[in-house]
Amino acid sequence: MELPADIMAVIKETAKQTAKAVVTEQDTQLEERRDRRLHNTQLLLKNYRKFKLHCTVVESIRMSCRRTKIIMKHIDNVLSMYEVYCNQKADNADGRTARREWQALRRYYISDDEPTYDQIAADLQISPRQVYRDLSSATAQVSVFMFGVDALDNEP
Numbered sequence: 001m002e003l004p005a006d007i008m009a010v011i012k013e014t015a016k017q018t019a020k021a022v023v024t025e026q027d028t029q030l031e032e033r034r035d036r037r038l039h040n041t042q043l044l045l046k047n048y049r050k051f052k053l054h055c056t057v058v059e060s061i062r063m064s065c066r067r068t069k070i071i072m073k074h075i076d077n078v079l080s081m082y083e084v085y086c087n088q089k090a091d092n093a094d095g096r097t098a099r100r101e102w103q104a105l106r107r108y109y110i111s112d113d114e115p116t117y118d119q120i121a122a123d124l125q126i127s128p129r130q131v132y133r134d135l136s137s138a139t140a141q142v143s144v145f146m147f148g149v150d151a152l153d154n155e156p
Contacts, residue, residue, distance in 0.1 A: 041143040044075060045109040051075075078145045079110065082138075085145075100124055101138040104131050 044051075055069050082102065089098035107120050108131075117128040124131070 037143055037147055038140060041139050041146060044071075044146075045105070045139065045142070048075065048109050049112075049114070075146070078142060079106075081145050082142050085141075097134075100126070101134040101141075104134040105138040105142070108135055 051068055051072055055065055055072055083106075086098040086102035103124060104120055107115055107123065108117075115123075117131045120131045121128045126134075
C-alpha cells in the first residue's frame with residue numbers, strides 16, 4: 001500500500017526537521033563542553049599562584065594538599081611540555097608567535113609578580129589587545145595538553 005504524495009511530503013519534511021534539530025542539539029552540547037574545558041583551564045591558570053601557596057602553607061588539610069600537589073605537578077608538566085612545544089615551533093614561520101604566547105602566559109599566570117596586560121604588552125612590545133589574544137590562544141593550546149583527546153576537537 002502506497003502513501004499519498006502529500007503525506008509522504010509531510011513525513012519527509014518532518015524527518016528533515018527532526019534531523020536538523022538533532023544536529024543542532026549535538027553542536028550545542030559540543031560547544032558547551034568546549035566552553036567548560038576552556039573555562040576550567042582558565043580557572044586553573046588564574047589560580048596557579050594560589051594553588052602553589054596552598055601546597056606549602058596548609059598543613060591541616062593534608063588530603064586536599066596531596067591532591068592539589070598532584071594537580072600542580074600535572075599542570076607544571078603540561079606547562080613544561082607547552083614551553084618545549086613553543087620553543088620547537090621557533091623554527092617554523094609562526095615560531096615567534098608561539099614563543100610570545102608562551103611568554104605572555106608565563107608572565108600573566110605563573111610568574112611571582114602579577115603583571116597587568118599593559119605591563120606585559122610593554123615587556124613584549126605588543127599591544128594590550130594582542131596580549132589578550134595571545135593568552136586566549138595559549139590557554140586553548142594548554143587545554144589540549146591538559147585534557148588530552150577530549151580537547152582535540154576544540155583546537156582554535
